[in-house]
Amino acid sequence: MLLVFGLTAVFRTVSEGTFHCPQCGGDRAYRRRAGRRWFSVFFVPMVPLWRLGHAVECRKCRGRFPVSALRTPTAQQMAETLAAGMRAAAALVLRAGDPSNAAARARAIATVTGYGEPDYDAEAVQADLALRRTFLEREVVRAGAQLAVEAKEWFLAQAVRIGLADGPLGEGERRALHAIADLLGMSRAYALGVIVTTEGASH
DSSP states (O other): OOOOEEEEEEEEEEEEEEEEETTTTEEEEEEEEEEEEEEEETTEEEEEEEEEEEEEEETTTOOEEOGGGGGSOOHHHHHHHHHHHHHHHHHHHHHHSOTTOHHHHHHHHHHHHHTTOTTOOHHHHHHHHTSOHHHHHHHHHHHHTTOOHHHHHHHHHHHHHHHHTTSSOOHHHHHHHHHHHHHHTOOHHHHHHHHHHHHHHHO
């Protein structure tokens, strides 16, 4: 009797989800696969041998990538992070000025809504104002990590406009804006230029 034996790689799905596929260039469904080498007889796996590690497989293009590919945020995750960052920045600016000013609150609501939070309203503003500063600052840092230089400039300018909604910027508001710029990774000189330019355009 002729025996045919050898080694076979067997993969199984351990998790599924959505990721940013490096090959497709967009958000795609994936499955995380764990592999193991088996000793096989007549091509049937019989004895488990060594593990082959994990890989991420795109369900669209079938490309396989290292698990580190899951660290790249999806477009939806990026949008959520930016919206959360702007909410935090708005709260920091409002706190530094007049938190009860109707015009400033309205501007904050319009700005955050424009960043992808259509349900952001007066109650949400009030809730954000009650959050701890460390939490708000962390949200701004997370947003800044995903922004290009020009996008950081626009982000800061939007925060400046919130501060200007209730009148000229006060010292507290200026300090808050420079702190936001620092959290975004902008130099003080660059931030000052954005703040001054935005102030000038508001007149």
